[in-house]
Amino acid sequence: MRNTSFISRISNALFGGNTQTQPTEEKGKLNMKIGIISGSVREGRNSAAVTEWIHDFAVKRNDEGVEYEMVALADYDLPLLGSKLSAERQAEAGAAIQAWSAKIASFDGYIFVTPEYNHAVGGALKNALDFLKPEVADKAAGFVGYGSLGGARAHENMRVILGELSVATVHTTVNFSLMTDFENMSNFVPNDYHAGNATAMFDEVIKWSGALKTIR
Numbered sequence: 261m262r263n264t265s266f267i268s269r270i271s272n273a274l275f276g277g278n279t280q281t282q283p284t285e286e287k288g289k290l291n292m293k294i295g296i297i298s299g300s301v302r303e304g305r306n307s308a309a310v311t312e313w314i315h316d317f318a319v320k321r322n323d324e325g326v327e328y329e330m331v332a333l334a335d336y337d338l339p340l341l342g343s344k345l346s347a348e349r350q351a352e353a354g355a356a357i358q359a360w361s362a363k364i365a366s367f368d369g370y371i372f373v374t375p376e377y378n379h380a381v382g383g384a385l386k387n388a389l390d391f392l393k394p395e396v397a398d399k400a401a402g403f404v405g406y407g408s409l410g411g412a413r414a415h416e417n418m419r420v421i422l423g424e425l426s427v428a429t430v431h432t433t434v435n436f437s438l439m440t441d442f443e444n445m446s447n448f449v450p451n452d453y454h455a456g457n458a459t460a461m462f463d464e465v466i467k468w469s470g471a472l473k474t475i476r
């Protein structure tokens with residue numbers, strides 16, 4: 261137990277201050293972690309190249325006090341939520357759920373790289389989000405997508421889902437076209453102009469992630 265002197269307790273009571281030295285975050289430093297989530301588990305997925313591009317973009321920004329980490333949903337062999345599992349699979353699945361939950365909880369904000377399947381977010385990512393709630397609550401998220409309309413409909417779908425999980429989704433999104441930012445819809449060659457939206461999206465995610473950190 262800390263030995264607080266009578267004088268310092270009186271001083272705190274009278275003046276509201278704390279005369280003891282407290283560990284504080286260095287002024288101006290955000291100390292934030294942003295997860296960049298690759299949201300497809302499909303073999304041969306385009307999300308891998310897009311996630312690497314957006315992670316490289318993030319690292320090059322050199323944001324002071326902000327750390328970026330890529331997370332591939334495909335690395336977590338999550339079961340379908342609530343499905344009946346064999347005893348052998350149960351232990352494995354339990355460990356995967358725990359690892360996913362802990363990894364996602366470790367971030368202050370997120371960039372979700374989302375494919376679009378049938379005008380919505382892919383089923384694997386929706387299922388993975390269904391395992392979460394406190395892990396993501398009162399945090400911020402931005403979106404990167406690709407598709408015939410840049411994944412825009414998947415992003416709108418994500419806003420609804422994340423709203424239910426108390427995640428604040430920022431305005432600007434990055435939308436790659438399967439027709440003009442990919443060769444043969446599989447080799448990712450993004451147009452330079454996407455840098456503008458990527459910059460705005462990162463600025464917004466950092467701003468909101470920093471603000472929301474103060475209320476958790």
Ligand SMILES: Cc1cc2nc3c(=O)[nH]c(=O)nc-3n(C[C@H](O)[C@H](O)[C@H](O)COP(=O)(O)O)c2cc1C
Pocket residue numbers: 300301302304305306307308375376377378379380406407408409410411
């Ligand atoms: C079942 C299915 C449905 C799809 N629906 C859409 C769609 O509604 N809109 C769209 O833009 N692309 C759609 N696509 C194309 C995917 O967005 C494209 O294949 C993309 O590369 C998928 O992401 P991934 O490669 O990271 O898994 C669909 C693809 C599949 C297989």
